[in-house]
Amino acid sequence: MTPAPALSVIVPFYNEEDSIARMHAAIVAAVEPLGVPFEMVFVDDGSRDRTAEFATELARQDPRVVFVKFRRNYGQTPAMAAGIQEACGRVLITMDGDLQNDPADIAQFLQKIDEGNDIVVGWRFNRQDKLITRKIPSQIANWLIGKITGVPIKDNGCSLKAYRGSLIKQIPLYSEMHRFIPAMASIAGPRIAEIKVRHHARQFGQSKYGLSRVYKVLLDLMVIKTVTTFTARPLLWFTMLATPLLVLGTVAVGYSLWQWATTEGPIPLPVAGTGVLLWMSAFILICGGILGELIYGFGDVRESDFSRLTGTIWRSHE
Amino acid sequence: MSESRFPVDISVIVPVGARHADPVELFGEYCSGLDALGRSYEIIFVLDGPREKFAAGLKRLAAGGANFTVVGLTRPFGEATALMAGFEQATGRVIVTLPAYHQIEAAELPKLVGALEDSDLTIARRWPRAGGPFERLRRGAFHRLLGSVTGLKFRDLGCGARACDRRVLEEIQLYGDQHRFLPVLADRKGFRVREIDIRQSPKDHHEGLYEPRVYTRGFLDIFTVFFLVRFTKKPLRFFGMIGVSLFAVGALLVTWIVVERLFFGQELTQRPALLLSTLLVVLGLQLFALGLLGELIIFTHAKQIRDYQIDTVLNFQPGRSEPSIRSGT
Numbered sequence: 047m048t049p050a051p052a053l054s055v056i057v058p059f060y061n062e063e064d065s066i067a068r069m070h071a072a073i074v075a076a077v078e079p080l081g082v083p084f085e086m087v088f089v090d091d092g093s094r095d096r097t098a099e100f101a102t103e104l105a106r107q108d109p110r111v112v113f114v115k116f117r118r119n120y121g122q123t124p125a126m127a128a129g130i131q132e133a134c135g136r137v138l139i140t141m142d143g144d145l146q147n148d149p150a151d152i153a154q155f156l157q158k159i160d161e162g163n164d165i166v167v168g169w170r171f172n173r174q175d176k177l178i179t180r181k182i183p184s185q186i187a188n189w190l191i192g193k194i195t196g197v198p199i200k201d202n203g204c205s206l207k208a209y210r211g212s213l214i215k216q217i218p219l220y221s222e223m224h225r226f227i228p229a230m231a232s233i234a235g236p237r238i239a240e241i242k243v244r245h246h247a248r249q250f251g252q253s254k255y256g257l258s259r260v261y262k263v264l265l266d267l268m269v270i271k272t273v274t275t276f277t278a279r280p281l282l283w284f285t286m287l288a289t290p291l292l293v294l295g296t297v298a299v300g301y302s303l304w305q306w307a308t309t310e311g312p313i314p315l316p317v318a319g320t321g322v323l324l325w326m327s328a329f330i331l332i333c334g335g336i337l338g339e340l341i342y343g344f345g346d347v348r349e350s351d352f353s354r355l356t357g358t359i360w361r362s363h364e
Numbered sequence: 365m366s367e368s369r370f371p372v373d374i375s376v377i378v379p380v381g382a383r384h385a386d387p388v389e390l391f392g393e394y395c396s397g398l399d400a401l402g403r404s405y406e407i408i409f410v411l412d413g414p415r416e417k418f419a420a421g422l423k424r425l426a427a428g429g430a431n432f433t434v435v436g437l438t439r440p441f442g443e444a445t446a447l448m449a450g451f452e453q454a455t456g457r458v459i460v461t462l463p464a465y466h467q468i469e470a471a472e473l474p475k476l477v478g479a480l481e482d483s484d485l486t487i488a489r490r491w492p493r494a495g496g497p498f499e500r501l502r503r504g505a506f507h508r509l510l511g512s513v514t515g516l517k518f519r520d521l522g523c524g525a526r527a528c529d530r531r532v533l534e535e536i537q538l539y540g541d542q543h544r545f546l547p548v549l550a551d552r553k554g555f556r557v558r559e560i561d562i563r564q565s566p567k568d569h570h571e572g573l574y575e576p577r578v579y580t581r582g583f584l585d586i587f588t589v590f591f592l593v594r595f596t597k598k599p600l601r602f603f604g605m606i607g608v609s610l611f612a613v614g615a616l617l618v619t620w621i622v623v624e625r626l627f628f629g630q631e632l633t634q635r636p637a638l639l640l641s642t643l644l645v646v647l648g649l650q651l652f653a654l655g656l657l658g659e660l661i662i663f664t665h666a667k668q669i670r671d672y673q674i675d676t677v678l679n680f681q682p683g684r685s686e687p688s689i690r691s692g693t
Contacts, residue, residue, distance in 0.1 A: 092554075105678045113678040117554030124672035132677060218666030221597050265604050272656050273663040280660060287653060291646070316635050320642045327646040334653050338660055345664025 051085040051110075053077065053156065054135030054211070058125035059101070059143035060091040066100050069143055070111070076149035080156065087112045088143075089129045092119035126227075127219040130209075139208045146174075147206040148244040155208035155241070164213050164236035164356055165228055167199055168206035168243035175247075187263060194267050195229035195274070199240060202226065206243050210236075213355045218347070222262070226270050233274040234352035278349045280338025288328035288335075295324030374398070374405035374477065375456030379446035379524075379543075381412050384464035385567070387421035391430060394462060397470030401477060407432040409464075410450040413440035418464070443524075444538035451533050459533055461543075463524030466567035476560055477527045484555035485532050487518070487547050488525035490564035506582050513590045514548050518559055521547065525562065529555075535673075541581070545589050552593065554673040597671065599658025607651030614644025 055073050059066055070086065077084050088111060090098045098115055105111040114132050116125070126140055137159050141147040151168065158166040175181055184203050192198035202225050209231075217231045228238055276283035298321030306313040376394065384390075391407070398405050409432060411419060422434055435449050447461060458480060460473070468488050479486040495503070503522070511517050521544045528550070536549050547557045594602070618641045624630040662669065 102678060106680050109679070109681050111679070113676075115675040115678070117673040117675045120554075120672040128672055128674060218663060218669075220662070220666055220669055220671050261605075262601065265600050268604070269600050269656070269659045269663075273659060277660065277663060280657075284653065287649070291649075316638045319639050323639070323642055323646055327650060330650060331653055334650075334657055338657055341657070341661050342664055345661070346667050347664045 050083065051135045052082045052137065053084040053152075054087055054133035054138045055084065055149070055152065056087045056089070056126065056129035056133055056138060056140045057143045058089040058091055058122060058129060058140075059093060059097050060119065060122075060125070061093045061095050061097060062143045063093070063095045063097045063100055065143055065145050066097055067104065068145060069149075070104050070108070072145075072149045073152075074108075076152050080153055082156070085110050085112055085133070085135060087114060087129045087133045089114045089125045089132075090116060091121070091125040092116045121222065123219055123222050123224040126224045130214055130219070133211065136211050137208060138211050138214055140205055142205040144248060146246050146248060147204075148246065151206060151241075151243045152208075155206070158239045158241060159208050159210060161239075162237060163239040164210045164234075165231055165238045166208040167201070167228055167238065167240050168204040169199075169201040169240050170204050170245035171242045173201075173245050190263075191226065191229060191267060194271050195226070195232060197229045197232045197238065199228055199238070201240075202228065204243065204245075216351060216355060222266065223270075225263075226266065229267075229270050230274065233277070233349070234355050236356050277347065278342060280342060281332070281335035284331050284335025284338060288331035291324045291328040291331070295321045295328060297321070298324065370455060370457040372406045372456045373403040374401070374458045374460055375451075375454035376405055376407045376460045376462055377410060377447055377450035377454060378407065378462050378464050379410045379412055379443050379450065380415050380418050380464040381440070381443055381446070384415065384418050385466055387418050388425055390464065390466070391425055391432070393466070393470040394473070397473035400471070401474045403477075405460075406454075406456060408435060408450045408453050409433070410435045410437065410446040412437050412443065412446040414438070442541060442543075444540055444543040447543055448533075448538055454530075457530055458527060459530055460527045461524060466565035467523055468525045468568070469563040469565050472562045473525075476525060476562060479558055479560050480527055480529065482556070483558040485526065485528040485547060485550045485557045486560050487520075487557070488523045488562040489518075489520040489559045490523055490568070491520075491561040493520075493564055494569055502579070502582075506586070509586050510548075510589065513586060514551075514593050516548055516551055516557075518547055520559070521545065523562075531555075541585055541588070544585065545592070548589055548593065554675075597662055597669065599662065600652075600655035603651045603655025603658065607648045607655060609648070610644050610651065611648025614641045614646075614648060617641030618645060 055077065057069060057073075059069075062069075066088070070088075073086055086108075088101050088104070090101055090113070101111075101113045101115075105113040112132060114128050116128070129140065130138060137156060139152055139155055141149070147168070155166050155168075173181055184201075188200060188202050191202055205224075207227065209227075213231065213234060213236060214227070217227065217234065219227065219230070223230055228236075272283070298317050300321075302314045302318035302321065305311075305317075376398065378390075378394075387409075394407065409418075409422060411434065414436075419434075419436070422432070425432070433453055435453055437446065437449060441449075450461075451459065458477060460477060468490060472488075476486055476488055503520075507517075507519055507521065510521070524543075526546065528546075532546075532550050532553075532555055535553055536546065538546065538549075542549065547559075551557050591602075617637060621630075621635055621638055621641060
């Protein structure tokens with residue numbers, strides 16, 4: 047048996063038959079001199095070309111390769127999630143399989159983790175992509191993500207990231223969350239560092255991610271904000287949503303009652319009706335909050351699971 | 365997998381619902397079809413609710429020395445549940461489901477099972493197919509709509525004859541009316557699904573129109589599949605989309621009303637549109653909140669959710685000729 051790996055390099059591949067062998071060679075060349083036992087987790091996301099064949103061959107030649115083969119194409123987030131679950135290193139590094147990230151950067155990521163960070167994210171400061179279709183939308187998205195989630199990262203889209211294994215394995219990853227892993231991980235209050243990485247233009251294959259639909263990103267952000275801040279207190283959150291309705295409803299009902307009392311005429315129905323509607327709506331929202339409390343109570347995610355991961359214990363008498 | 369793990373090769377599950385044929389005739393037909401395969405098999409009848417006539421026929425069959433298993437359910441649970449109940453008793457490596465009435469020519473069964481060589485689930489498509497023009501139109505519309513929702517082209521999901529590897533039913537828990545969409549669900553799990561042309565039984569005919577319930581059910585089924593396929597893990601994508609659009613329309617209306625009130629002196633008391641717009645805003649908000657609640661459900665159960673199916677995990681260790689292959693779960 048090879049010694050238990052301290053470092054796992056996770057690389058998802060999707061139709062990358064040209065890149066996979068080079069990727070393997072580049073990782074080995076970059077990590078071997080560091081002198082840490084490591085493994086490479088290659089995930090084949092249901093490629094239709096010969097990626098799986100080449101990966102099997104690599105695994106045969108190199109015992110440090112763990113090859114995870116998907117039954118069909120599922121997308122980048124599931125590929126990352128599977129790689130993370132199968133990896134057993136103390137530190138996990140994820141990177142793209144298309145040679146855009148440089149494995150030579152792994153050393154500084156490892157160093158940053160050793161300095162006590164839980165997550166280290168790469169920043170492609172000299173990004174080799176088209177300005178209008180890729181760089182500007184991504185800058186806006188990054189700014190927005192930082193504003194909403196409170197995790198200001200210059201480059202969320204960079205796949206080259208390093209995580210403390212125990213932490214990232216606990217973070218739920220589903221749907222298309224791979225862009226937001228640091229934001230999602232913020233539920234655990236991790237120490238996040240950011241370092242500059244090299245970025246190469248695509249050499250082979252097709253770029254798989256175009257200008258993604260804005261509304262999806264916005265909704266995902268909404269979800270992340272909600273689950274990271276309010277998972278454990280849905281009633282509070284729904285009550286906050288309901289408060290403006292409650293206030294508006296009270297104003298409307300009060301106004302119509304006042305009209306009715308002072309001006310002899312009939313009660314102004316549209317205004318009164320609107321007020322009652324707002325009240326009812328607020329009531330339903332609060333009921334939703336109660337439902338949320340139930341959901342949290344019966345779910346299997348506990349905030350304490352996360353706090354334990356990053357918290358430190360300090361005793362005065364030791 | 366070694367063959368010895370399974371006492372029989374093929375388990376045939378026949379869910380018996382409201383529509384069923386004479387068990388003696390049916391049993392004889394299916395047996396002759398299966399015998400042609402030359403493989404060991406067992407037949408399991410699942411009585412979905414008390415089916416006295418069918419049960420009596422089965423008793424006669426048993427008295428005649430026929431070999432089969434019967435699972436009796438106390439009330440009609442629906443075909444999907446009946447299939448699962450039958451599957452619990454099944455011991456075969458290959459599972460074949462057959463309808464309780466004559467849909468297909470039993471002589472074609474070897475073709476259906478044989479196609480499993482290079483697929484995980486094969487479903488029968490009755491072809492050539494009887495049926496009037498209206499019936500054809502209904503079927504065509506249903507499958508086309510389904511195709512546009514799922515991106516999968518199946519042409520006869522109403523046929524109860526399917527053959528699959530045991531793993532398919534182990535991984536897919538059917539409930540409600542999902543039996544018809546087993547191919548869709550299986551495809552999503554990454555199984556290889558094939559549709560095979562099977563001759564229709566001459567006894568399989570349905571005169572005239574179905575009850576209206578059948579048509580609405582078909583439509584609702586597609587709606588269900590739409591959810592299963594598109595939005596299960598992203599409730600906010602769906603609820604949020606509707607919610608935001610309602611909210612936007614309502615907010616525009618409110619703005620218009622407020623502007624009219626402030627600058628043109630239009631009295632609010634005279635504006636029923638105020639009610640409508642508030643209703644829209646409120647409804648939009650509610651739907652959005654519902655979506656967030658859905659997201660909360662997903663998040664708090666994320667540990668049980670696996671978005672992917674692993675085929676194999678390969679890792680070769682020196683000194684061992686065989687790789688440590690873990691089959692995916």
